Amino acid sequence: MFTGIIEALGEIVHTEKDGSNIHFDIRTKLAQELKVDQSIAHDGVCLTVVKTDGNNFRVTAIDETLGKTNLSSWTKGRKVNLERCMPANGRFDGHIVQGHVDQVGTVVSIEEKDGSWVFGLSYDPEVGNITVEKGSITINGTSLTCFNSKAGSFSVAIIPYTYAHTNFHQLKVGDNVNLEFDILGKYMQRILKGYSS
CATH class of the missing domain: 2.40.30.20 (Elongation Factor Tu (Ef-tu); domain 3)
Incomplete structure (x- = not known):
């Protein structure tokens, strides 16, 4: 669950097509705090961290996600809004956000x-x-x-x-x-x- 309060901007530094999926490598100051299998909202889309490397991390978008969001148009250099999941003892500064784009x-x-x-x-x-x-x-x-x-x-x-x-x-x-x-x-x-x- 998210709240819609953006923590940081990330920059797409690499995209890689893999069958019907696309891998996105993103540079951000948050990367060093992330771990594999963590959920992060990217422009409102909940994606799972699959790799971390210094100031970069990688997520993968599947065909279903690419078809219902604007992720298929993402290219190198694009800035992306990032938010980590809300901690259980956190404040609801925004509203209930699922990370599921309609x-x-x-x-x-x-x-x-x-x-x-x-x-x-x-x-x-x-x-x-x-x-x-x-x-x-x-x-x-x-x-x-x-x-x-x-x-x-x-x-x-x-x-x-x-x-x-x-x-x-x-x-x-x-x-x-x-x-x-x-x-x-x-x-x-x-x-x-x-x-x-």
Whole structure:
């Protein structure tokens, strides 16, 4: 379990195709604290550490993950938001984040507002996910609050600290981002809609 509070940025230093999988080698100050078999959220995607080497570590994304996230577009030099699992005695500074991306969204607008930024995002509402006004959303692993919430679109405001210490400062209009919708909202929607046969 994660909280959506980003601990550090990592940089992809190598990618390697292996059948339908891709190995990612990532450089970060956190690497020396990691161990093999540990779960880390990478832009909101929970992946398992399979190797550590000094300031680098390796994770592997399988075809299922590559098909449902933006990881297939990751290349050398990309900055990635990193968060380790929440310790049992930790604080919930963000919200409940599973590290399971629901779908990919698209940045449709970026507006600077006196030192903060407003990002407009769109997503395919036919997948069945929803946002609510002032509800929680995870974008590239970052816990944020929605506003201008509509079917298929919403906005978030980014403060200077978050902008500088996550990969939001690298995003451009048209970029794809990983979205994990609020787990409580997903349960409520399932209760109300039931299962389709």
